[in-house]
Amino acid sequence: MNFAPFKNESDAVTLGDLKIENREDQIAIYGRLTLTRDRAGLEAAKALKELFGKIVNELENGPDLPIKVAAAEPPKKVKNPFGQA
Amino acid sequence: MAQFSRLQAFVCVAFVFFTAPVFAAQDGCSSQLYRGTAPAIQTEALAGQTHPICFSEIAVLYSGISRTPLWSAEHLTPARIERARSLPRLRSNAFHEESRVPGEERSELSDYRRSGFDRGHMAPNGDMSTPVAQEESFSLANMIPQDPCNNEVLWEGIESAVRDVALSGDEVFVVTGPAFLGADLQSLKGRVLVPTHIYKAIYVPSRNAAAAYFAPNDDSQNWETLSIADLETRVGIDVFPQLDGKVRRHAMILPAPTPHFGCRLQTSEASQQRSSQGR
Numbered sequence: 001m002n003f004a005p006f007k008n009e010s011d012a013v014t015l016g017d018l019k020i021e022n023r024e025d026q027i028a029i030y031g032r033l034t035l036t037r038d039r040a041g042l043e044a045a046k047a048l049k050e051l052f053g054k055i056v057n058e059l060e061n062g063p064d065l066p067i068k069v070a071a072a073e074p075p076k077k078v079k080n081p082f083g084q085a
Numbered sequence: 086m087a088q089f090s091r092l093q094a095f096v097c098v099a100f101v102f103f104t105a106p107v108f109a110a111q112d113g114c115s116s117q118l119y120r121g122t123a124p125a126i127q128t129e130a131l132a133g134q135t136h137p138i139c140f141s142e143i144a145v146l147y148s149g150i151s152r153t154p155l156w157s158a159e160h161l162t163p164a165r166i167e168r169a170r171s172l173p174r175l176r177s178n179a180f181h182e183e184s185r186v187p188g189e190e191r192s193e194l195s196d197y198r199r200s201g202f203d204r205g206h207m208a209p210n211g212d213m214s215t216p217v218a219q220e221e222s223f224s225l226a227n228m229i230p231q232d233p234c235n236n237e238v239l240w241e242g243i244e245s246a247v248r249d250v251a252l253s254g255d256e257v258f259v260v261t262g263p264a265f266l267g268a269d270l271q272s273l274k275g276r277v278l279v280p281t282h283i284y285k286a287i288y289v290p291s292r293n294a295a296a297a298y299f300a301p302n303d304d305s306q307n308w309e310t311l312s313i314a315d316l317e318t319r320v321g322i323d324v325f326p327q328l329d330g331k332v333r334r335h336a337m338i339l340p341a342p343t344p345h346f347g348c349r350l351q352t353s354e355a356s357q358q359r360s361s362q363g364r
Binding site: 001002003008009010011012013014015016017019021023024025028030031040043044047070072073074075076077078079080081082083 | 128130131150151174175176177178179180181194195197198199200201202203204210211223230233237238241265266267268269270271272273274275278279321
């Protein structure tokens with residue numbers, strides 16, 4: 001699984017209908033996932049464990065963990081270049 | 086009302102098509118488009134600095150002005166969605182910049198950094214039936230800055246509802262894109278325009294019926310149904326130029342979005358009314 005938590009803005013993991021998207025300031029996890037009591041369920045659970053292990057490791061051992069992440073940079077207001085003349 | 090529609094139809098015919106992006110026959114992109122015909126841009130300002138990009142399962146028109154797609158088109162068949170669902174459950178992909186877009190007009194990963202916006206797929210990766218097509222769908226040429234609650238709940242639910250139409254046995258032509266409405270807009274880093282609204286238009290040939298989901302790019306979970314003609318008036322793009330007038334003017338009842346869970350479960354009155362009508 002290619003996923004370097006908080007290290008880039010590109011890594012994306014899909015697990016069934018669950019999406020995990022990496023950013024430098026946050027990781028988004030959304031969608032849904034059923035862990036069935038079978039081999040597929042075990043595989044998915046292990047993948048989640050690996051992923052969360054990486055995330056916890058980075059948060060615990062990465063440098064300078066702040067109390068609270070910096071707020072998002074607000075977008076700039078611009079004139080609509082597509083606006084009707 | 087009927088008179089107004091006739092007038093609208095007349096005005097539409099009088100419009101000039103500013104671009105007709107041509108996808109080469111051998112690249113296969115025309116198969117993503119209803120009768121091989123690309124959506125027609127009808128607002129002159131939208132047509133500037135546009136680039137058609139052909140992926141294996143998506144046809145895109147990218148704007149170097151907004152640094153987003155203007156539309157992403159897909160042809161969903163039951164077989165395609167079955168193949169997409171039979172891909173391995175665990176997949177790794179990477180959001181990436183689109184090398185086919187000229188450097189200055191290309192959206193970059195850094196444009197979205199710490200923006201508070203998701204990189205929202207227009208053609209969703211859940212529709213892609215091969216590993217190559219999956220990876221291609223993560224191109225920033227297929228992405229808009231999307232409100233996270235919209236992307237992760239409402240829009241996810243709309244994508245899922247459209248896939249269900251194909252899974253139930255009907256092929257579907259889908260065109261998805263942003264709308265940039267109003268005098269002022271927001272812009273990420275002064276480079277990537279934030280759409281005010283998002284649309285997903287569908288045409289189901291077996292029912293000869295079409296309509297579009299139209300939603301504000303915010304966390305309200307509100308959406309409305311538009312006919313293809315009304316979508317054209319609002320957005321300035323004729324998404325299905327090959328449809329006849331009656332189909333364009335009559336909005337089919339769209340399947341209710343099937344989101345996994347809610348950030349804010351407030352739905353518009355119109356949405357609730359539609360939901361109660363069922364599918």
